Amino acid sequence: MTAYHGSDGEQLSFSDDGDGAPVVMLPGGAARHPDYLADFGGVADRRRITVQLRGVGDSPMSATRERNSWWRQAEDIAALRDHLGVDRLTIVAHSAGTRLAVAYAAQYPSDVERLLLVTPPAGYLVDVPDDTDRIRDRRRGDPEFEAALLRLSEGPSDSDAEFTAWHRSAGAVGYASWGPRQIEHSRVGTWNFAAVRQFFSVPPPDDLAGRLAEVAAPVLVVAGAEDALTGVDQAVAMAELFPHGESSVIDGSGHYPWIDQPEAFAEVVADFLAGLRGRQVDGAPLRPCGDGSRKPVGRHRWHQVDRRVR
Known part of the structure; x- marks a missing residue:
């Protein structure tokens, strides 16, 4: 493990694997040890900076409760950026970790290179019905x-x-x-468990969704078509908050697409990090709707795969 100093000077930990420009990995959980991210598909051949959030692994919690929240830990990610010696960060985040990625993007919009948000909980950002019951x-x-x-x-x-x-x-x-x-x-x-509770201890500002309009970097939101935890429709709508946001829904996948559909997920991730767009199906992007239908929408990709692949 490698360490850096967080926003309050506390020593926080991360792993540094691979070569090249860094890709900062933010695990979800919340406060789950990042071992579960494994090789994370298309990120495996890149330099992965996998963060241990406050209270996880070798990173201690702050004595100040608010500093352990997803909103305030964005300051730690800014400190990590300085430690790495780069001007802007490429961030890959999963599930609850996407809240931290959003917090960083909202507070440091010009310091984002690329943002990849995988199966995010998005109900706190968008006014779109939750479709998890239909998926279940x-x-x-x-x-x-x-x-x-x-x-x-x-x-x-x-x-x-x-x-x-x-x-x-x-x-x-x-x-x-x-x-x-x-x-x-x-x-x-x-x-x-204590880190989970404090992760959610600070509510985001009321104008958070509006702030994301200032993020000029490319953003890709990846959803699993069978994600019974966070759903699809809200994730797709979340992508539309960003000026250069797109969404990609991976067929036959739940909340962990690199496990359910590793080849499809690796392709989507690799293309995005290489600066390529997602793949359209039948020439037209499709957006899943609450009634089970799929309708064309401007910046959405439906990534079809063989459902037999598991």
Whole structure:
């Protein structure tokens, strides 16, 4: 592990793997150990700066509660940028980590090179109905999914071990299928319950969505068509908050597309980081709608894959 000094001078940790220009990796959870990111598809051949957020791994929590929030940890990412000696950051974030990426982009809009947001929770940013119930309905009758969904609804306990065990017992909800690869992945990465609570301790400013209009960098939002945790429609709408935002929905994928559809995800990520657009299907972008239909929209890509690939 390598260390840098956060915004308050506290020593925070990150791993530095690969060569070339850095890509900063922000894990989700919230406050889940980044081991679960694995090689993250198309990022594997790049220099990956994988951050351990406050309270995770070797990074201690701040004594000041607000500094542990996703809004204030953006200051730590700015400090990391200075430590790396670059003017702008390419950031790849997953799930709750996308909140931190959004916080950084909103507070330092000119200091973003590229922004890749994977399966983000976006209800706090957009006024679009949540479509997770519709996605879950497609899995009804699957006993493992039903049991995991019930466990998810029961809520967690407040110790680190029990909180981690709760997440793992509800793991099947996060994937498009529940095979050996998915089961193994669901057991990777522990959570810090106190860090989770403090991650959400500061509400974002009321004008947060409007601030994202100042982000001139390319932004790609990736959603899984079968993501029963954060859905599709809100993620697609989130991309439209950015002047140069696009979305790509990966068919046959849940909340962890690099596990459910590794080849398709790697292609989408590699193309975006190389400066290429996503791939259109049948010549026209499609946007999933609440009634199950898909309609053309200007900056959306539907990435079809063979559903048999798992």
